[in-house]
Amino acid sequence: MGIKVAKFGGSSLSAAEQFRKVRAIIAADPTRKYVIPSAPGKRDKDDFKVTDLLYKCHDLVQQQLPFAEIFGLISERYLTICQQLGLTLDLKPELTAIEAKIASGASADYTASRGEYLNGRILAAYLDFAFVDAAAVICFDEQGKFDAEKTQEILGRELARYPQAVIPGFYGATPDGRVQTFSRGGSDISGAIVARGVNADLYENWTDVSGFLMADPRIVNNPKTINTISYRELRELAYMGATVLHEEAIYPVREARIPINIKNTNDPDAPGTLIVKDNGNIKSPGSITGIAGRKGFTIIAIEKTLMHSETGYARKLLSVIEDHGISFEHMPSGIDTISVVIADSQLNNKLDELVADIRRVCQPDAIEVFHDIALIATVGLGMAYTPGIAAKLFTALTGINVRMIDQGSSEINIIVGIENKDFEEAMRRIYAAFVPAEENSVTNN
16 A cells, blocks of 8 residues: 655645545545644635744744734634534643743744644644654754755654654754744645655645646636646746745655645645656647746846857856855856846845946946846746747747747746736737647636
């Protein structure tokens, strides 16, 4: 019998009725042996995430302000869930102890981690599974960096003792017992780590959507769901802003070749999206997997005659950028031209000084700066070595001023830079070019 690891997000465990859905999902498949919960998310658009409330408690303590009222909301949330589920679990002593520790100046990491910890205690009692504190099995080093090797050793040994267990997401501990968290959304990472630690056959990530969509539904009307996607394609789309799964969650399971299934707690029979290792035969030629993009970039275009014959020119340019503490996104080039694409958040009022230093060090013939740029990535294994893909894409963008074109060496993506004002229209046109309206209608009915 195989092993599945199931991670449930905050929306999946926001209230008692959601816990009931989760228990039905676990009961439906006995191979779902290890469960990783997030902290309770929003119950509606006007609600608060428990993690946000916990961070607020910590901030108030740092300002020497009272936080009892906010912590009371947190306590009420958990106690109500327990009551509505009919549990005999008494969380009051733990809530009292946690409140006292926060009041005494507990770290932000400890404070925030209690959301997952308490939800894990409830879920373990409700499923009648063993509870394994993540602080005992997810290891960080003294500097707060995740220790993969030690974690795999301890996690595999500890979980072998339990046929079924709940392990809270988002946090672990350093060698001295100090609680350390991953970045926000880190329960996805915890789930992937557990999946690798028990050598799972499948890592299920349960959320409130039925998988990845081919495009942002706020821009493209009713986009298709992606049935299967490779880790490489997912990485490209996540980098450009497509968000369902924490991108760092890919690596532990990718190394172990464990597939990920994105599933919907509110529609458990939907197939969702399966994320797999590229087997070379996932997509048909000419197809795309998805489209994603972001606004808020600046392009610095540099021109110099015989640039290509000047040894180290690109190195000098990158050294100037590095000296300003700036990272760049892309660097397309030609024979006598080179451009760097930089996120506006990186520039942070450094643009004039940066351009001046580029002039001084690189001595270009001309520098031109383009503001208010958006990037759109069209991604798909089926694009590689397929004639006419680029022509199809740029035909769709007829009339839209394309400031930059960049194609990765793997040929699974084409990135274009356009003006922010054209972003939504360009996304819709690219999607329509590759996904005929009748196909989209049939798939989504």
